[in-house]
Amino acid sequence: MPTVKFEEVIWIDGSILGIFYTSGKCWQFRVISSTGQVFGEEKIYYTSLAAQNAGRSWLGLPEI
Numbered sequence: 001m002p003t004v005k006f007e008e009v010i011w012i013d014g015s016i017l018g019i020f021y022t023s024g025k026c027w028q029f030r031v032i033s034s035t036g037q038v039f040g041e042e043k044i045y046y047t048s049l050a051a052q053n054a055g056r057s058w059l060g061l062p063e064i
Contacts, residue, residue, distance in 0.1 A: 005022075016032050017029060021048070027048050027051040029055035041054075
């Protein structure tokens with residue numbers, strides 16, 4: 001079973017943005033809505049900041 005390491009969990013306007021690392025797929029993000037639905041893409045990002053910016057963009061927020 002692959003190990004998952006969460007780097008950041010960020011509360012944004014009622015949603016949760018999670019940034020995490022897996023050995024098989026590098027950095028990724030997922031969004032958990034206020035109703036508990038999970039959204040995201042299975043794209044690979046090579047840094048946690050790149051994954052966070054992709055998640056923020058996905059939510060319609062500016063990059064940091």
